[in-house]
Amino acid sequence: MYRTIPAIAAFFTITLAALPVHACGEGQFNLGQGMRYQGYLAPRPATVLVYDQDPAQRRSIYQGLDRAGHHLTVARTQDDLVRALRSKHFDVVISELGDSGAIDAGSGRLLPVVQRQQRNDAGLRGRFQVFLLDGASLGQYLKGIDRLLRGTLK
Secondary structure, eight states, X not given: OTTHHHHHHHHHHHHHHTSXXXXXXXXXXXXXXXXXXXXXXXXXXXXXXXXXXXXXXXXXXXXXXXXXXXXXXEEOSHHHHHHHHHHSOOSEEEEEGGGGGGSOGGGSEEEEEEOGGGTTOHHHHHHOSSOEETTOOHHHXXXXXXXXXXXXXX
16 A cells, blocks of 8 residues: 555656646747757747847847747947848847837837836837837747737737
8 A cells, every 4th residue: 555655646746747838928848748958939930130239238138039040130330230221121120219210110020128117108008019128038029029920919
């Protein structure tokens, strides 16, 4: 009797560990049964232009976007931004809200990055239905890009 209880507990532990892992809607997928490594995968890979004057602060975010499947271009200066916009079409353009005036709206869907205190501004929500907060995680970047590409907002 006492030997069957650990055997039953071990059986249920192994059974539960083998079940697939479901993410919370941010594009995270388990890359194989029983593997410890998890990564992000973009359901809709896009060409993304990021206008960031100091990209070193968000280097890990940009590397994560690239690893997830997006084709990423980072422009550090306004001249780089203009050259990039003239050279090819981008599905999504990410920029701080204050710098978004330099971006032609026809060049792609704009995903602005706003300060946290601006998030409830009625004018902001009237102009942009999808935006990122400063300090957003990789998952939030992926979710914002996906929402823009889907065209449906929840």
